[in-house]
Amino acid sequence: MTYLVDSSCFMTASQTTYPFDIAESFWLKMAECAQRYLFYSIDKVADEINANIDALSQWCKENLPDDFFISTESESVYQQYAKVVKWAQKQKIKTAGFNQFIDAEKADIYFVAFAALKPSEYTIVTEEKPDPSSQTKIKLPDACSAFSIKSINFIQMLRELKIRF
DSSP: OOOEEHHHHHHHIIIIOOOOTTHHHEEEEHHHHHTTSSSBBEHHHHHHHHHHHHHHHHHHHHOOOSEEEEOOSSSHHHHHHHHHHHHHTTSSHHHHHHEEEEEETSSHHHHHHHHSSSSTEEEEESSSOOOOOOSSSOOOHHHHHHTTTTEHHHHHHHHHHHOOO
16 A cells, blocks of 8 residues: 655644644654655645745755655556546536635645545545535545545555554
8 A cells, every 4th residue: 555645734734733843753743654664745845845945845855755746647547647637527616616625736636636546555645624515625545435445544655554753
């Protein structure tokens, strides 16, 4: 099983749960785990994180392996992206929520398109909570479910990997 971590996990940890100034051991352990390739992310998450020049973007540059962010630039991912868009069009979501989900600059749709190529091999790790009845936004866990991709939250991943800090 390969864990693919969403930007929400990194951002929530750095901003609220495990701020850099008080949770140094957490970030040391995350760097160690990334260096051991216990989890990865995708290039679109790197883009989201690097859109802000802050402690998190600096930490990523200094602590994550060069190949931590997997490229989603492939014909097979683009073909799957089109399938995910077709699925999203069938959802009862307001136009703004649909447009946000299919935004090619955002990671969510790429997580689904990438992981849907081999759904039994990937688990998406996100702080988003499922909400299949939402009419305003397509939630990442709901899109994962539609494509038979497992999704869990960050703490669940830490437990499954038996990470302690």
